[in-house]
Structures are given as C-alpha cells and as structure tokens.
Amino acid sequence: MSQKLSKNPIYTSFGIEEKHLLQECIHCGFCLPSCPTYSENGKEMDSPRGRLYLMEAAMNGEIDISERFFEHIDLCLVCRACETACPSGVQFGKLMEITRDITLSVRDKSAVSKLFSNFILSVIIPSHRWLSTIFKLGWLYQKTGLHWVTKNTFLKNILPTKIRNINESIPPIPFKRFAKNNLQTFHAIGEKKGRVALFTGCVMDHLFPDVHAATIRILNWNGYEVVVPSDQTCCGALHVHSGDGETSERLKNINLSAFSDISFDSIIVNAAGCGAQLKQYKHANSKNDLAYSFSKKVKDLTEFLATVPLRNPEFPLDLKVVYDEPCHLLHGQGISVEPKQIIKSIPGITLLSLIESDTCCGSAGSYSITETEMSIKVLERKMNHIASTGADCVVTANPGCQIQLEWGVRRRKLAVEVLHIAQLLDRAYRGDPNYLLD
Numbered sequence: 057m058s059q060k061l062s063k064n065p066i067y068t069s070f071g072i073e074e075k076h077l078l079q080e081c082i083h084c085g086f087c088l089p090s091c092p093t094y095s096e097n098g099k100e101m102d103s104p105r106g107r108l109y110l111m112e113a114a115m116n117g118e119i120d121i122s123e124r125f126f127e128h129i130d131l132c133l134v135c136r137a138c139e140t141a142c143p144s145g146v147q148f149g150k151l152m153e154i155t156r157d158i159t160l161s162v163r164d165k166s167a168v169s170k171l172f173s174n175f176i177l178s179v180i181i182p183s184h185r186w187l188s189t190i191f192k193l194g195w196l197y198q199k200t201g202l203h204w205v206t207k208n209t210f211l212k213n214i215l216p217t218k219i220r221n222i223n224e225s226i227p228p229i230p231f232k233r234f235a236k237n238n239l240q241t242f243h244a245i246g247e248k249k250g251r252v253a254l255f256t257g258c259v260m261d262h263l264f265p266d267v268h269a270a271t272i273r274i275l276n277w278n279g280y281e282v283v284v285p286s287d288q289t290c291c292g293a294l295h296v297h298s299g300d301g302e303t304s305e306r307l308k309n310i311n312l313s314a315f316s317d318i319s320f321d322s323i324i325v326n327a328a329g330c331g332a333q334l335k336q337y338k339h340a341n342s343k344n345d346l347a348y349s350f351s352k353k354v355k356d357l358t359e360f361l362a363t364v365p366l367r368n369p370e371f372p373l374d375l376k377v378v379y380d381e382p383c384h385l386l387h388g389q390g391i392s393v394e395p396k397q398i399i400k401s402i403p404g405i406t407l408l409s410l411i412e413s414d415t416c417c418g419s420a421g422s423y424s425i426t427e428t429e430m431s432i433k434v435l436e437r438k439m440n441h442i443a444s445t446g447a448d449c450v451v452t453a454n455p456g457c458q459i460q461l462e463w464g465v466r467r468r469k470l471a472v473e474v475l476h477i478a479q480l481l482d483r484a485y486r487g488d489p490n491y492l493l494d
C-alpha cells in the first residue's frame with residue numbers, strides 16, 4: 057500500500073456493509089434540489105451525490121483524505137433531506153456518520169484543538185454539573201449587561217466575525233435547569249391513563265426548562281403520570297455527527313441504565329434531534345435487547361399525542377402560525393402530519409403554509425458554531441420565507457431550531473414569536489402566555 061493510501065482510513069476501513077450502502081446510489085441527482093448547501097453554492101461536491109462520489113473515490117483509494125475532502129464533508133448539515141428525496145433509499149445519514157467516525161483520527165487539527173473539541177464533547181456536554189456551571193456563567197454574562205455591551209458597542213467590531221455571530225446567537229439563558237438530582241414524578245390530572253418517562257437531554261434541560269415544564273403539564277392534563285429519571289444524559293447525537301462514536305456509545309449505555317429500573321409505557325422526547333438518535337440506539341447493536349426495547353418506547357411528544365384522545369385546548373389563540381419542520385423529525389423520524397394536526401386543533405389559530413418548511417434552518421447541532429457562514433446563509437433563506445408569510449408566530453419542535461429561528465428573528469427585527477409546539481399547546485390549555493416553572 058502506498059504511503060498516500062495508508063493515510064486513507066476509508067480505503068482501509070470501509071467494509072462490505074459500507075460498500076453496499078454506497079452502491080445503493082444510482083447517481084440520478086434527484087436529491088440535489090433538496091440539499092441546502094447545494095442550493096446555496098451550486099457545487100456538485102456540496103451536494104449529496106457529490107459527497108457520495110467523494111466517499112466512493114476514497115473507498116476505492118482514488119483520493120486521499122485531505123483538507124479539501126473535509127471541506128465538503130464538514131459542510132453537510134446531516135439534515136437527511138436527501139434521504140427523503142432519494143428514490144433508491146440511500147442511507148446518507150448513516151454513511152456520513154461512518155465517514156466522520158473513521159476519519160476523525162486523521163484530521164489535521166492541532167493537538168490543542170483536538171484536545172479542546174474532545175473535552176467539550178466527552179466531558180462538558182454529558183455532564184449536568186459542567187453545563188450548570190457554564191449556563192450560570194452565561195446567565196451572569198447576560199444579567200450584568202456584559203452581553204448587551206459586546207453586542208451593541210464598539211466591542212462587537214473587534215470580535216472576530218465568527219465569535220461575534222456566535223455571541224449574537226446566544227438566546228436568553230434561564231437561571232435553573234429543569235431536571236433534579238433525584239427521580240421526579242408528576243401526577244396525572246383526573247383519571248390516570250398511563251405512565252411515561254421524559255427524556256430531558258443535555259443543553260435543552262438548561263436552556264429550555266419551560267419547554268419541559270409545558271410538556272409535563274400537557275401530559276398530566278391528558279391523564280399521564282410523568283417520571284423524570286435523574287441519571288440520564290445527552291443522547292449522543294452531537295457526538296455521532298462529529299464522528300465521536302466512542303463517546304456516543306458510552307452515553308447510550310448511561311441512558312439505557314438510567315431508564316432500565318423504572319416502569320413506564322413510553323419515553324417522551326420533545327427534541328427532534330434527540331428523538332432520532334434515541335430511536336437509533338437499537339440499530340447500533342441489534343443484539344442488545346435493552347437498547348431494542350428502549351428505542352421501541354421512544355416517542356416524539358407529537359407522535360405520542362397523536363395516539364391518545366387529546367383533551368381539547370380551551371383557550372383560543374388569535375395567531376397566524378407557520379410550522380417549520382425540524383429535519384430530524386421530518387427526515388429522521390418521518391413525523392410531519394402529527395404536529396400540524398395539533399396546531400390546527402387549537403381554536404383561533406390560522407396555520408399558514410411556509411415555502412421550504414421541509415428544509416433545514418441551518419442549526420444542525422453544532423453546525424451553526426462550526427460552519428457559521430453557511431449556517432447564516434441557510435438561515436437567511438429560511439427567514440425570507442417566514443417574513444413573506446406575515447405570520448405572528450413560528451412553531452417548531454426542536455431546541456436547536458428554536459435557538460436558530462429566534463436568532464433569525466432578532467437579526468431581522470421581525471415581530472414574530474418563536475415557540476416550541478409544547479409551549480403553544482400549553483398556552484392554549486392554560487390561557488396564560490407566561491411560562492413560569494411550577
């Protein structure tokens with residue numbers, strides 16, 4: 057083997073399964089119009105087909121794994137819109153995850169940069185203690201007015217563009233996370249119909265505690281007791297997308313154990329990205345019965361509510377609403393009708409159609425931090441469509457999308473509210489727009 061090819065882990069590691077997955081592609085190009093990065097720059101290598109060509113060429117040893125290879129691989133949002141569009145059933149998301157995983161070791165990053173990203177992914181994200189500290193500092197940063205100063209004074213001009221954009225995209229940070237260090241139980245209101253567990257995740261637990269509170273109230277009002285296991289952790293989606301399969305596997309095992317001793321009918325998830333990942337636990341090791349039964353119980357909140365007789369929302373909401381479909385709900389879990397039915401069930405609401413509602417908003421996990429420039433381009437396109445509808449409110453079902461869309465609204469100074477679907481339904485149940493944690 058030449059020196060060049062010995063540095064190509066795709067050439068040396070792609071096995072029969074991966075070859076088979078790649079051969080599913082018939083290069084028809086049907087997926088190209090659905091791809092946000094191709095729509096932005098028109099480059100074949102930034103389209104799904106182009107990226108599959110790159111993987112194939114690397115697999116055959118025709119190219120080396122260079123910075124240019126990573127440019128195109130990294131620019132992919134892993135939104136999986138190409139999977140929905142593909143007539144041949146190419147599992148693009150899976151191929152991208154495998155590619156990132158096996159090429160992680162040959163990335164030409166500095167030792168410091170590798171150490172830093174490894175520390176964030178394997179130490180910070182899975183730890184509620186670390187996250188609590190960081191978000192409390194973030195809360196202080198905003199409360200003391202320092203955040204306002206770095207956004208609105210000359211200081212913003214001396215920040216590097218990337219840092220400035222990240223700084224501006226930070227949403228309001230609450231002081232407390234939702235979950236506690238012990239098992240919490242929230243009792244059903246009225247006749248008890250069942251018992252479910254809530255997956256609280258990593259960042260969402262700290263950044264959107266009100267969404268968890270709204271989710272629990274909705275379930276309680278519909279007759280479900282909700283338990284929140286305390287030892288659960290991040291689902292591992294961020295790690296899989298970044299190529300860190302080892303940490304993702306570790307987190308999976310922590311979650312399987314955290315939910316194993318409690319009896320419940322379903323695991324409710326209100327973050328589309330986490331739901332898609334938790335449903336994949338069973339695929340990672342098909343012989344693991346625990347993973348199989350865990351994944352079978354995972355339900356997105358809207359998917360679950362669609363299967364129960366839903367209590368009618370009592371308080372009309374006079375709102376013109378658009379629904380922006382989270383990629384990992386639509387393309388990752390095939391859920392699209394259910395959220396729209398819930399929105400339509402709320403009296404007073406007008407659900408408007410949104411052009412390209414099935415296209416990514418540019419959030420994509422850590423993508424808005426790592427590929428900020430493309431993320432903003434994709435977001436701006438989305439905001440153009442939202443602004444053209446005249447809607448008062450954009451509804452989504454994923455925290456990453458919520459942060460991104462809120463940033464888009466702030467950038468445009470639009471009078472548009474961004475809500476998680478749980479917040480919208482909770483408001484229609486309570487008639488109270490304030491989301492105070494009980």
Ligand code: SF4
Nearest residue numbers: 081082084085087142
């Ligand atoms: S991924 Fe699917 S849609 Fe895209 S070129 Fe290949 S076969 Fe065609």
Ligand code: SF4
Nearest residue numbers: 091132133135136138
């Ligand atoms: S996952 Fe999304 S960004 Fe990546 S190639 Fe497919 S459509 Fe394009």
